[in-house]
Structure formats: structure tokens, C-alpha cells
Amino acid sequence: MGALNEGENDSALQSYDEAVEWINGLIAFGIRPGLERISLLMDRLGNPHRRLKFIHVAGTNGKGSSCAFLTRTLLECGYSVGTYTSPYITKFTNRFQYNGQDIPEETLLNLANRIRPYVAEMAETEHGSLTMFEVSTAIAILYFAEECYPDVVVWETGLGGRMDVTNIVTPIVSLITNIGMDHTDVLGDTVEQISREKAGIIKPGVPVVSCVEQPEAIAVMKETAKRQNSSLYLLGEQFSFERLQVGDMGQTLIFRGPFREFEMNISMLGEHQSKNAAGAMMVLEVLRQYMAFVLEDEDVVRGFRETRWAGRLEQVSAEPRIVLDGAHNPEGAEMLAKSIRETFSYRKLNLMMGMLANKHHRGYLQHILPIVDTLILTEPDFRRKLDAEALHDLVLELKGSFAKPEIEIIVERDWRKALSLLESRTEREDLGVVTGTLYMISDVRATLLHQTDSEKGW
Numbered sequence: 001m002g003a004l005n006e007g008e009n010d011s012a013l014q015s016y017d018e019a020v021e022w023i024n025g026l027i028a029f030g031i032r033p034g035l036e037r038i039s040l041l042m043d044r045l046g047n048p049h050r051r052l053k054f055i056h057v058a059g060t061n062g063k064g065s066s067c068a069f070l071t072r073t074l075l076e077c078g079y080s081v082g083t084y085t086s087p088y089i090t091k092f093t094n095r096f097q098y099n100g101q102d103i104p105e106e107t108l109l110n111l112a113n114r115i116r117p118y119v120a121e122m123a124e125t126e127h128g129s130l131t132m133f134e135v136s137t138a139i140a141i142l143y144f145a146e147e148c149y150p151d152v153v154v155w156e157t158g159l160g161g162r163m164d165v166t167n168i169v170t171p172i173v174s175l176i177t178n179i180g181m182d183h184t185d186v187l188g189d190t191v192e193q194i195s196r197e198k199a200g201i202i203k204p205g206v207p208v209v210s211c212v213e214q215p216e217a218i219a220v221m222k223e224t225a226k227r228q229n230s231s232l233y234l235l236g237e238q239f240s241f242e243r244l245q246v247g248d249m250g251q252t253l254i255f256r257g258p259f260r261e262f263e264m265n266i267s268m269l270g271e272h273q274s275k276n277a278a279g280a281m282m283v284l285e286v287l288r289q290y291m292a293f294v295l296e297d298e299d300v301v302r303g304f305r306e307t308r309w310a311g312r313l314e315q316v317s318a319e320p321r322i323v324l325d326g327a328h329n330p331e332g333a334e335m336l337a338k339s340i341r342e343t344f345s346y347r348k349l350n351l352m353m354g355m356l357a358n359k360h361h362r363g364y365l366q367h368i369l370p371i372v373d374t375l376i377l378t379e380p381d382f383r384r385k386l387d388a389e390a391l392h393d394l395v396l397e398l399k400g401s402f403a404k405p406e407i408e409i410i411v412e413r414d415w416r417k418a419l420s421l422l423e424s425r426t427e428r429e430d431l432g433v434v435t436g437t438l439y440m441i442s443d444v445r446a447t448l449l450h451q452t453d454s455e456k457g458w
Contacts, residue, residue, distance in 0.1 A: 059177025073303025162200020330363030
């Protein structure tokens with residue numbers, strides 16, 4: 001790319017809303033895995049990412065919760081923390097946080113204007129335009145490297161790992177939460193193929209923590225770590241956890257690692273959150289043991305206890321009792337079904353569901369149908385939504401084998417009307433659950449919590 005011309009800013013974005021509209025407009029360029037464009041852009045910007053310490057987090061499910069555990073606990077221990085995650089639940093600025101606070105709108109506008117001329121230039125080359133996620137990632141790097149200077153950045157992959165834009169960084173430690181059948185159109189359609197993509201974040205000599213469980217996934221992690229000369233800390237081998245107490249207000253577990261045992265309480269619900277907490281704790285143990293991070297026990301205990309993560313088995317209403325969970329793939333549905341039965345007492349379970357068109361719905365429904373009394377099928381307000389009638393056809397196909405004989409099935413395309421139905425049908429002894437794509441969870445959450453600035457999106 002050539003030098004920027006004077007007057008490039010003549011058409012500068014004038015407001016935060018314009019900046020978000022411009023960034024989201026790049027969605028038209030799709031998901032284009034690869035590091036070439038982001039590398040060229042970082043080079044032009046002076047490679048600011050090389051000045052930061054990253055904890056790189058990949059996996060099919062649990063990335064966001066693990067990032068939340070790491071962020072909150074490091075903050076409680078006195079460190080300044082940048083956090084980059086997706087998708088966002090409430091507002092575009094949620095993606096970029098410093099010490100738990102969103103990037104200021106004015107700062108995002110300024111950084112978007114700084115990057116925009118480079119995007120225009122690259123669009124004229126053989127590389128083509130940067131994508132929405134590439135631009136968002138560049139904004140995150142500039143924000144952390146040149147605006148707020150955190151001690152450490154908790155850095156979530158967008159999709160996969162090896163060819164994900166976030167993989168431009170060399171972290172101080174990596175975390176791979178788990179492997180499941182998601183985004184198979186991009187990452188491959190076997191556990192081994194998806195594992196290789198996720199394991200692509202393992203860098204030479206950089207320790208890696210993983211909670212993967214399938215034999216094929218474990219084999220890939222071990223093989224990749226050995227090739228990269230990286231220390232691997234694997235759940236079930238180098239560390240483990242035991243749940244001591246479980247309830248609808250939280251759970252207590254003992255973490256057992258190579259250096260010590262540690263008892264902790266977490267407010268987040270479900271066995272999968274115990275697993276995520278154990279993985280995050282192992283990451284913190286690596287930082288404490290080998291990288292001179294000062295992590296006092298009482299601060300660590302408080303950090304895990306105080307961690308919250310929106311839209312993950314989150315009760316947002318008491319009367320009627322409504323829980324939100326962004327489970328959107330078979331593994332997520334399996335964890336959700338198990339967690340509901342284990343955590344809540346109820347007479348009837350009423351479940352509202354809306355999905356995107358690119359997910360493994362059959363496997364999802366096989367896990368979720370057996371526990372449902374009333375199923376309300378709807379559609380998210382999103383461009384890649386799955387038609388509610390198509391979902392209904394699949395439910396009818398699976399109903400005889402997996403659903404209760406007396407299950408009631410309702411189709412209501414309008415998610416707002418579907419939510420009203422859920423609320424009216426969920427009596428005092430019942431439990432209402434809204435699940436599926438986070439794009440719908442975002443809208444439902446904003447409605448139930450009366451948030452007026454919700455913007456949901458990828």
C-alpha cells in the first residue's frame with residue numbers, strides 16, 4: 001500500500017454511530033480466514049501488538065466465560081486488564097474493554113477514522129478489503145497498545161484459531177477450552193480437523209492449558225504442543241477439579257493442579273462453568289508460578305466468586321422465573337440440559353428457541369427435547385436466521401424418539417410475541433428458558449432488563 005494522501009480524512013466518520021455502521025458494513029466481505037491482511041495493516045501501524053502481553057483463548061464453547069473469569073480475577077489481583085471478546089451482548093463497545101469498562105465511543109470513532117484510509121487502500125489491491133472482524137481486531141490492538149496500556153490482554157479468538165485474525169499475536173499463555181461440532185463449514189467436519197484449527201494458537205515455547213476431552217482432540221493437543229516445544233497442561237492429567245456443592249446460587253469446587261490444591265466458589269451455574277473455572281485457574285497458576293504474577297489467594301477467591309457473564313445460564317427475571325442461555329450447538333445443548341436438571345427445581349419447563357441457519361440443529365434438539373414441556377419456536381432478528389417452520393419440521397421428525405409424548409409445540413416467528421407467550425405460560429412453579437443464538441439472547445435480555453441502548457451483533 002502506498003503512502004496516505006493528504007485529505008484522506010475529508011470524508012472522516014463524524015459520529016460513533018457512523019463508525020459502527022461503517023465497521024458492520026464490512027460484514028459484506030464475509031469471513032475470510034487468514035493473517036495476510038491483518039499482518040499488512042499491523043506493519044503499516046508499527047506492529048503495536050508486539051508491545052502487549054496476551055492470554056489467547058480458543059475453543060468451541062466456554063471462551064467468553066473463561067475470559068470473564070480471567071479478567072475479573074486479574075483485576076481483583078490488582079492488574080490492569082484489556083479484554084477483547086465477541087459476539088457482544090448489549091453494545092458494540094462491549095468487545096473492547098479496559099478494566100471491565102467499554103471503550104469510550106469517542107475513542108472508537110477516532111480509531112476507526114485512523115484505520116479507515118488503510119482499509120480503503122487495501123481494497124484497491126489484490127488483497128481486497130479488510131473484513132469487519134479484521135478491522136475490529138485492529139481497533140482492539142490500537143486501543144490497548146496506544147490508549148490504555150493494560151498489564152495483560154485477555155484475547156478471545158473469533159473463529160477457529162490457526163487462521164483466525166487474533167492469531168497474529170504471540171501470547172504469554174494460551175487456553176483452549178474444548179472442542180465441539182461448530183462452524184464445520186469453515187473449520188472441518190471432524191473433531192480432529194477442528195482440533196487442528198484450534199491448536200493453531202499454540203506458539204513455540206508458549207505454555208498452553210486445555211480442557212479438551214475427546215481422545216482425538218487430546219492427541220492433537222499433545223502432538224502440536226510437542227512440535228512447538230510448549231508445555232501442555234491438560235484437564236484430567238496435569239490438573240483436575242472436584243465439585244463439592246451445587247445450587248441455583250452457585251457452586252463450590254476444589255482445583256487440583258501441579259503446584260497446589262485450591263478451593264473456590266463460583267456464582268456461574270452448571271458443571272461446564274466449573275470446568276471453565278478450572279481451566280482459567282490453571283492459566284493463573286502458570287502466570288503465578290513461571291511469570292512472577294502476584295496473585296494473592298484472597299483476591300483469586302474473590303475474583304472467581306464475583307465473575308458474571310451475560311446470557312450464560314443467567315436468571316434475568318424472578319416472576320416469572322426466566323433463564324437465558326446462549327447454547328447454540330450440540331455440546332452447548334447437552335451442557336444446558338444437564339445444568340437445568342441439576343440446578344433448578346420446577347414443575348414445567350417452557351423453552352423458547354431461535355437459531356441461525358448454519359448450525360447443527362439435529363444434534364442440538366436431541367439433547368434439549370427430552371426435558372421440555374412447552375417448546376416455542378421463533379426467529380432471531382438477524383440476517384442468517386433459521387426459518388421457524390423449518391425448525392418445526394425438524395422437531396416433528398425427532399419428536400417421537402426424543403420428546404415427551406405430551407410436549408406442546410408452538411411456532412411464533414416474531415420473537416417479541418414468542419417472549420410474551422413464554423412469560424404468560426410460565427407460572428410460579430415453572431421455569432422459562434430462552435436459548436439459541438446469542439443474537440436473539442441479546443434482544444431478549446435487553447427487553448427483559450429494559451436496556452434501551454442494546455445494539456447486538458457479531
